[in-house]
Amino acid sequence: MKTARLVESLPTSYIREILQAATAADCLSLAGGLPDPKYFPLDATAEALQLVADSPSVHGHLFQYASTRGYQPLIDHLQTQLSVGAGHELLMTNGSQQGIDLAVRTYLNQGDEVALEVPAYLGALQVFALAGVRVRPIPQLPNGPDLEALRKVFETGRCKMFYTVPDFHNPTGCCWSLEVRTEVARLCRKHGVLLLEDAPYRDIRFHGENLPLVSDFCSDVAIVLSSFSKTAMPGLRLGAVVAGKKLLAPMLRVKQAVDLHTNTLGQFLLAEFLVKGNYVAHIANLCRNYHAKYEALHAALELHTAEFGFHRPVQGGMFIWFVLHELDATLVAQRCLERGLAVVPGGVFFPAGEKHSINALRLNFSYLAISQLEEAAARLAAVLRELSACIAVGGRYSGVR
Ligand SMILES: Cc1ncc(COP(=O)(O)O)c(C=O)c1O
Incomplete structure (x- = not known):
């Protein structure tokens, strides 16, 4: 075939x-x-699984179809942990990889252009290839993307999305400076380009100042992807999309069409760890x-x-x-x-x-x-x-x- x-x-x-x-x-x-x-966090996970095994009738709802948005106690906790701003909401996904896929399915048509720094995360390149979108590579400098190259691509008016990993980039480890963050945000707003900020490594900082998300400077045109693969366990396949209500609503519809909702037992295990463990x-x-x-x-x-x-x-x-x-x-x-x-x-x-x-x-x-x-x-x-x-x-x- x-x-x-x-x-x-x-x-x-x-x-x-x-x-x-x-x-x-x-x-x-x-x-x-x-x-x-x-x-x-295996101890916290074993305790949570024991809770389910000890009282299956109490926890039976974990095995029922559930809300597309995600497991509510986990969402409530993450609203605070991720400092989700007013007017912004959260959607639980199967890792940030699914977040990239949902954003692309929701906001790009075949043949549309997406800018991204090169070298780039391979999993994102795969999503873009599968969606048939055209990639506009932006060279990466020590402090972030080449702003002149980015500006030129934005000025063509054809680029709809900028996919980025500003904190401890995969594969280069690059972390954008504050100046680059504010300038990229300004350019995205000026040209109406959607910023897709992928942040799975953000919490793994050894030293130095924790810089704001790029999205903090352009939250009206930004989608942020968080992941618990690097900080908890990748096998749980859990991530979260955070965006303004208007941007997130169509992504929820797409998520429902793709897989109805994210595995609830996994979300429960993560919630127990985040709420009860010392994260x-x-x-x-x-x-x-x-x-x-x-x-x-x-x-x-x-x-x-x-x-x-x-x-x-x-x-x-x-x-x-x-x-x-x-x-x-x-x-x-x-x-x-x-x-x-x-x-x-x-x-x-x-x-x-x-x-x-x-x-x-x-x-x-x-x-x-x-x-x-x-x-x-x-x-x-x-x-x-x-x-x-x-x-x-x-x-x-x-x-x-
Ligand atoms: C930049 C980047 N985004 C997304 C992912 C996928 O993460 P997840 O396991 O949350 O789907 C990875 C995994 O290595 C990554 O490096």
Whole structure:
């Protein structure tokens, strides 16, 4: 059976393929964006499940069809936790990935243009491809998008949406400055462009000032996506869309058409954890531990790989973006896999067919233990040395850029 045209154009998730290859017993993976399961709130979840098991008649409603908007006690709690402003509302989704999909289905037609920073989150590129919308890539600078390039794209009048990850971007770890946030908000309002602000890493800040959401400066044209995948457990598949009532109402209709509502038992488990557990302490602990892991990988890279590339320090999130001076990132990633290390070459974070000059690796530091991160950096260094030595003697690796 022939698949639909748009499905044929859907990029495969190279990362999922690498993750599959990385399941070999001695392979260390810096490839996925996986949180460390050591920090999953399993005790709170077990208690909540026990509550359900002990009194099924009280909790039987968790297994009935429910409201499209989500589980009300969770929504009530999140209104406060996420500081949802007056006139704004919340919709529970299956992760922020579904939030991206719902926003695109609701506000874009096939052939419409969406701007986004490149390199970009692969899952968003997949949604855009499936919806048949046209991507306008905006280069990313150290403090956020290239504002001049963004202004030019907005001025064409064809761009309807700007998809962004301003806090600890995937894959680069970039965090926008306050000036960039206010200017992007101003441009979105001036040109009537819908801002889709995806913020799954926002709470994972190691140090530095917590900056306002970009949407705080343009809330009338903005949709914010939150996620509990990185801060609680990704398997729960829970996220929240926050937007003004007018923007959210059609998204609710689309959500109903797509899957009726988000799994209520999962929402109950999250609500119990957020309401009864100490979420503030949980996040502080998570940030402390991820910070230590980041420092360990950062130091090991400085020690072993500085001659082959560089990376900008990050203040949070889960990723280091390691830019190679000479060796080809795809070749390095391939060789690493043969040597028991999974990393993602930067080219996969670009829209299909988009020419780019970026030669980098995305390295995740949240998943492995500190000793494994150090070993991973040593394996990466060995591959980099091996490939450059081979090239130096005119060997078969012709991966110099
Ligand atoms: C920028 C970005 N947005 C969305 C997602 C998807 O998150 P969720 O698990 O909440 O669907 C990810 C996952 O890695 C991500 O990096």
